[in-house]
Amino acid sequence: MKRLFILLLACLTLSLNAQEKKENRKEQIESQKIAFFTAELELTPEEAQLFWPVYNQNCKNSDKAHWATVKALKALKKAIKNEKSSEEIAECFEKYKKARDYEYKILSDMPTYEGILSPEKAAKLYIAEDEFRWKLFNQVWKKDHPKKKD
Numbered sequence: 001m002k003r004l005f006i007l008l009l010a011c012l013t014l015s016l017n018a019q020e021k022k023e024n025r026k027e028q029i030e031s032q033k034i035a036f037f038t039a040e041l042e043l044t045p046e047e048a049q050l051f052w053p054v055y056n057q058n059c060k061n062s063d064k065a066h067w068a069t070v071k072a073l074k075a076l077k078k079a080i081k082n083e084k085s086s087e088e089i090a091e092c093f094e095k096y097k098k099a100r101d102y103e104y105k106i107l108s109d110m111p112t113y114e115g116i117l118s119p120e121k122a123a124k125l126y127i128a129e130d131e132f133r134w135k136l137f138n139q140v141w142k143k144d145h146p147k148k149k150d
Contacts, residue, residue: 033132040128041121050116055125058110065103072099 076092
C-alpha cells in the first residue's frame with residue numbers, strides 16, 4: 001500500500017511538473033512573440049498599448065474557431081470510421097461545414113487595426129506572423145532533429 005502511494009505521488013509530481021513546463025513554454029513563446037512583433041512592427045509604446053489587447057482578442061477568437069473546426073472534423077472522421085448511418089454522417093458533415101464557415105468568418109472579419117497602426121505596419125503584422133510561425137517551427141525542428149555528429 002505504501003509503495004502504491006509513493007508511486008501515485010511520483011506520477012502526480014511528474015504530471016504537475018510536465019504541466020508547469022508546458023505553461024512555462026507557452027509563456028516563453030508568448031514573450032518571444034511580443035518581442036518579435038514589437039521589433040518588426042517598430043511599435044511605439046502608445047501603439048503597443050492599443051494594439052496588443054485587440055490583437056490578443058483576435059487570436060483568442062481565431063483559436064476558438066479553429067479548434068471548433070478541428071473538433072468537428074474529428075467527429076466526422078469518427079462517424080465515417082465507425083460506419084455510422086448516412087444521416088449521422090451528413091449531420092457531422094453539416095457541423096463541420098458550419099465550423100469551417102465560422103472560422104472563415106472570423107478570419108475575414110479580422111481587424112485592420114485602423115486607428116491603431118498605419119496601413120504599412122498593419123501589413124507588416126501579417127508578414128511578421130508568418131515569419132514568427134516559421135521561426136518557431138524551425139526552433140522545434142532543430143530541437144527534435146539535432147544534427148548528427150560524424
